[in-house]
Amino acid sequence: MFNKQVGTDILSRLPVVANSLVMDAGRSQSSPQLIVRGLSTINGPKDPLIVVDNFPYDGDISNINPNSVENITILKDAAASSIWGARAANGVIVITTKKGKLDRPISFEINANSTVDAKPDLYYIPQMSSSDFIDVEQELYSRGFYKSKIGSTSRPLLSPVIDMLDLADNGKISEGEALSKINELSGVDVRDQLDRYVYKPAYKQQYFLSGSGGAAKFSWLSSVGYDRNIGTLGDRYERINLRFQQAYEISKQFSVATNLYYTQTDTKSGRNGYNDMSNLFPYTRIADQNGQALAVPRNYRQSFIESFGDGRLLDWSYYPLVDSEHQIRRSPATDLLGTIELNYEIIKGLKIAGNYQYEQAHGLGTSFADQYSYMARDYVNRFTQLQNNKVEYIIPVGGILDKSASLMHASNLRGTLSFDRSFGKHMITAIAGAEMRDARQESNNNRFYGYNPDNLTFGNIDYKTSYPTVITGAKDYVPNSQTLSETVTRFVSQFANAAYSFDNRYTLSGSIRRDASNLFGLKTNDQWNPFWSAGAAWKISNEKFFNTGLVSYLNLRTSYGFSGNIDPAMVAVNTIAFSSPSVFTGDPSAAFVNFYNPLLRWETSKMLNIALDFRTKNNRLVGALEFYHKWGRNLFGQAPIDLTTGVNTSMQRNVANMHGQGWDLELTTKNIDHTHLKWNSTLNMSQYKDVIDDYLISRTLAQQYVNVATPPISGIKGKPVYAIYSYKWAGLDPNTGEAQGYLNGEVSKDYTAITGTGTKEEDLNYHGSAIPTLFGNLQNSVSYKDFSFQIGITYKLGYWFRRSSINYTNLFNSGKGHSDYAYRWQNPGDELITDIPVNPYTTNSNRDRFYEGASVLVEKGDHIRLQYINFGYDLPTFKGFKRLHIYINIQNIGILWKANKAGIDPDFNLGSGRTIVPRSYSVGVKTSI
Template identity: 25%
Template sequence: MRTLFKSTLYLLFLLPMSFFAQKVVSGTVTESATGLPIPGVNVIVKGTSNGASTDFDGNYTLENVTNGDILVFSFLGFKTEEIPYQGQSTLDVTLDENQATLDEVVLIGYGSTSEQNATGAVEKISPEQFNQGAVVSPQELIAGKSAGVQITPPGGAPGEGGTIRIRGGASLSGSNDPLIVVDGVPLDQRGVSGSRNALNAINPNEIEDFVILKDAAATSIYGSRASNGVILITTKSGKKDSPFQFTYDVKASVGNITDKVNVLSADEFRNIIESTPGTNPDLLGDTSTDWQDQIYQTSVGAIHNFTATQGIGNFYYRANFNHTQQTGVLKGDYYQRDAINLSLNQDLFDNQLKLSLTSKNSLDQNHFADRGAIGSAVAFDPTQPIYDPESPFGGYFEFTRQTNGGITQQNLATRNPVALLNQYTDVNQVRRSITNLNAELKMPFLPELKAVVNGGFDYAEAHGHTFRPLASAANTSNINQFSNYVNYNRNLLLDTYLNYNSEIAAINTEIDATAGHSYQEFFRFSDSYGTEQDQEVDFPVSIDRNALESYFGRVSLDINDKYLISGSIRADGSSRVAPQNRWGYFPAASVGWKLQNEDFLKDVSWLSQLKLRGGYGETGNYEIGANYGYLGIYTPSVGGASYQFGDQFVPTLRPEEYDENLKWESLRNYNAGIDFGFFDNRLSGSVDAYYRETKDLISVVPVPAGANLSDQLLTNVGTAVSRGIEVALSGDIARSEDFNWSLNYNITFQDKEITKLSLGDNPNFFIPQGGISGGVGNTIQLWKKGYDPYTFFVFRQVYDQNGKPIEGAYVDVNGDNQITEADRQPYKKATPDYFMGLTNTLNYKNFNLNFTFRGSFGNYIYNNTESANGFVEAGTNTPSDYYSNLNSNVLDTGFQNSQFFSDYYIRGADFVKLDNVSLGYTVPGEKVDFKISLTASNVLTITDYEGLDPEVFGGIDNNFYPRSRRFVLGLNFTF
């Protein structure tokens, strides 16, 4: 009986425990429409932190599950499924696409919209489209990805940023850089003093997506800063109810230059010197030195990312640590970044209040090489040695002369490029934090209304110093040359706005309305101490402070899911401009028509989307090149600049010129577009046509003597128009469970013309631009009415019957039988007629292959490396004790004297580049997913241009820091 009693109690104890027995469930998550597996789906036990995520094949395994638990399957772009667990060991799930969720992720200023409801020229670029490899600067991710957006990569310096132009830019003297907004914080468009690249504080690995606002209908909500377009960068955040995940990613890279400037070899140089009358071959050395080989090296680098993310109930976070190191191909050039990125989110009061904090904190360490070594390596005598044991300049060979004070350097001679690199120190550290706190509250009395407060700051400080010893030939003073400097940049922001989003059922209309206020203040401080000429100088402190106060509003209507109407206005008040011009008003209006929802098209099965768009808007350019240019400013003298009164020298205050009516530039923009998609969006795209007119262009122009405090004045003088057509196409060539292949192509046709430039009506007035090496103050481009801003200004070269240029022979354009400045004509331009990008994405099971092509056509370049050193006198018309090397082009032309302004040096610079190739393989595991990738960048350039690189911003090829071809090995571990 006792045994029976004990057994009964034991069974009664086990019975309830069986209901709580923890089990393991696994399965596969697929798309309901295609049957394809979905990687990255969050699978979580509702109300707990117990969860998992699907691997590359859509498989998951979830432990510690009990009967009655609710399993939640969620993934962006799909409807969330909640399924009760009934004890089964296998549970396969299919998810339906949620079109509304897919569309709502497109950000616009102070809000979001869906792709199908966007009426402006807006484009989102997601991580799947990013360029791969050891990317240090964020703008490299999207080169070639968007129609109308041209990104010129930086030179070979590590950490350097490229140049971004949206629709060609809108200004002349003012900034043409777009406004960049990071997690709701607009960055200072002037950049950060001391930093190689204003975007380096943003770790490319942590970017969720880019949204590019191109036309004024989309950008005018940013008013006076939006004429050059707006780029919205959203960084990654944690996911709600997601399990803990840790990722380690490393990319190791090596790179080398692909070409060198063509100069004479030692033997070729000797032949030139020996065959030129009046030269002294005894001045030549007896060695053979390739100076370019001596200054360049193999660049190496490594990027490490450690990331942790988790969602615990209503709190979710993401934390990332980044360590980046990279050397340049120029010896001594080095960049290092250590960064911590945090994203914290908390939902409160049944999701009525959402709080989010993002913080990007970085420490950049730079060692800047002396880029003068690049030009010196091209021009230094190749017959001379690198070192000279008897040299007073640190043992480096230099061209010297004997004076009463002993041996000194030749003041005009080229410096030893190796010595320039090794005898120069230029280092700094830049600390930066971009942080913002966002609070979003749904009103309890009106859930459709929410209040948003966004406070942020962007703070940076740079400390650095330079040093060049007295023993350096590049130091022409009698003391060690040095400088110490400190720069502070502070950007404070407070946005407050209300958003109302609801449906008016009576008229079948959705309304989205936003109204708010913004205040942003910019502060810059710099102080430096160093040497000037032969004395130590404490330079004046520079303080720059300005503020921008704004009011904005926008209303968007979606009528019957067919007709879209949107209007916005922004009022900006800036302390930068005179009180009478302080406030600017920037309206915009746009419409759209979703034809696919019309009765006559809604049954067309192969039509996924067909939308017409049109819009008009006005914007401004806040970066006009001067703060408080409407005020009279006095500049204190520095160094030895003083005025003598008897035996005393008194420092001076110099009054500067000013224009009391100076105001910001303004832009009027018209845009028309069509968006389309066919066959379940297997083929989709858009076409946009735009016309833009910039008024009140800022430029420095001559003014009559006595009219101001200078004969040159920065003022509003001009007008320019630009027009273009942008085409973007995306196609899924293959869609299947194991094989997917898509291509994205974009092409942009553009044209820009100055239509007014002077205060008077002189049709021949122009402003010289484009300084070149060779002579003093020489320029090769011009701004002139009727021409592109990057038009060259040259004489037309005459050629002999064999096609060889005849030295000094130019076309007599005006027929006056003499060659004068009047025969110098505008000719060709550096701006391309059109440019394009092609991106391939291919996946086969666990393999992926991506590559990107970019091309530019109709653009020209002035080869200043040839014109400055491609004639005999460039190397021989020197003081009597040294010679300089020549560009090998002299062997083709035989030029004895300079021909700087000949159109012979204007060369076609069309190119097609294979910019990026990446091959990857993913190995899914039960505990760890592993991915390996191989990437090559700057792989191939197809061009007829014979210089180093046809892609030189501005169109003047001189002293160019060569880009490297890089190879990258990437390893990624996800736990």
């Protein structure tokens, strides 16, 4: 079912087909977090270890073409993951790529498809209506709210409505003209303009050709892939994959295998979207009726910059519709990965092997804002000196070029000795070895002002002198973007793994591994702190007493072991970062990055796993049920330190603990298995809960437990790592419409006390986990003769999220409204039908903080999503073709059910500009020749 989805990356496909894995998309505004079997750390990295063809993968996983993947295995229990030691606590995703096979005729496989993505639904964004927004602005203006802004010498940004009202009051335009223009704006919705002029359907193309074959002692596989995407904003992405794999049997004892993987990508920016355009008001117009770009206020008052400078400055207006044409960002990158594997059989069953992998990733970044871009014009104008009718450009007129480069090269060397042999009823498998890994990352950034791409010239900038800025005269330095950095990370490991089986019924296994790294001091590296595991299995179905006709296979297994986790950004010794000479003194400068932390060591995760694998006759039902309990020990957390060090009051050390438990269920059924009609189903279901055991809390304010943007680490013993807390809600005041909470058990509107020291953790409402605690997927595949149909459903249950609503302080100060405003309390009795507070026309950050954190805005995140549908048909083949298959795929179809009644998709809740991933439609063909 992995290959029934369409797309250029691997990881996004996994939650639809894998067990024990969830994509936590709702807790953070950044990229979704892939989590395997819940959390194993509190402050450390939470990403699983990615292993490609038996080596940890240091590059960008999106470089791997999904068409090159043979299979993907998720290592979850201690016995499976402990062999990867200090980086396996968060789970291990093992990706095996396709290989050539011996004694196979030359064959080719082709997969080509085209995809169209719908435009994003901008009306999902809870934007305040233009008419409501204008009403608020007019009322605030009449109350004198904008007087300080209007009179400021820095000429800060004013909205078009406020600008017109002030111009009318000063007689620069008539009152009738101002009201006419304002009435016109009340009927404008910026989302209409963005939908018409900016967003377009996205187009994606994917082509893949693979050839393979093999003789008696030689096999090979070569492939080439090409992907080309044009996004909804016109942004472009291209990727070329080349792969060459060969295997040689030089003799009966000696074999060699090589693999070379090359990826080249190129990303280019497109138009500015909703989140890219600065200072968009609900009524902003970015184009006139003919589609011509209009100026939009940015940074400064529009009526001021249109006349300031008496024509001696560059045009200071911002045209968001076309500005992206003058500021192009491009990021070409290459990744080269090569491996070689040597195997030699010393005697029967005893082999020695050597593996080496080298990876080099090179990335370039360019951002060129030409002389017509707002960025270039703004910098030039800001530092322009106007004296006695003379114009002096501190920053030369021209473009601004930002260039960056990064280089990563990593080497892995592994040597192993393995034994695999049977002696009658006895079977022994064992492996021991050592490996070394060295990874280096280098990067640099530079900026060129006054850049001319025609003759490759740029201006000389004096970064040491401060200059008066043109509007206020306040002195400032020209920004200097030059940086250099280099990071070296080394790991050394020793490991051993062995298993003994008797009579194909009983199995005992164990593993041990030791890791060292340059991230730690000698005190940690010199200590023997191994990661180990032990396991046992009993194949009950092979016992003589097991004689049921229904169940053909029954296997009980258990394991217990340790694995680790580390944050490469944390090191045990004093480290400093040097900076360019100070603009104030001209002397070199440096700053501490890490302070001496001699007891810093790996985070440790230990896990107990008990599982039952079963299979009925004719594989009618195949499944596995696993129970696990894991403990996170020596986790990173804040610990108090001696104040006389002058460093801080606390620092990260191995002082925190947590534990988690859950179960995983996987069921595959053959519902119908006739000659022409087949129907198979697979259900994956996982349950997980975590609890903090030890964690230092330094919080004194209630608001520190109720973080509106992102749920903070709870830090509370007995509660999940990420928990949803809220202020107790007492409804709206029936007389004033103000929000009410509780203080010392009494109804109160003392927002400062409620959100401050007046509320303790025990006074808050605890709702539950911010991460799904029950999740999984359901896949169905139906085929009739040459027709096939697949469907994939995902579900996330047992968690909570906080929906957004109106924040009056943000509305007044920043122009950030919310569609909830239309349902606010306005008259006595409205408190019976709404929970949206009255507009008080006064700013009070604690009042808004209370409402946004109140229990009335907390919703259950439970939902079921239809992820994809795939239709396929096998065309009649002709000479030379083994298979000719056409397919139609629809992805990101939508939610089938959700627990909340607010119409919110929990995976796309946070952030005012987040939109649901658009539905995509694909058509493609696969063939084997």
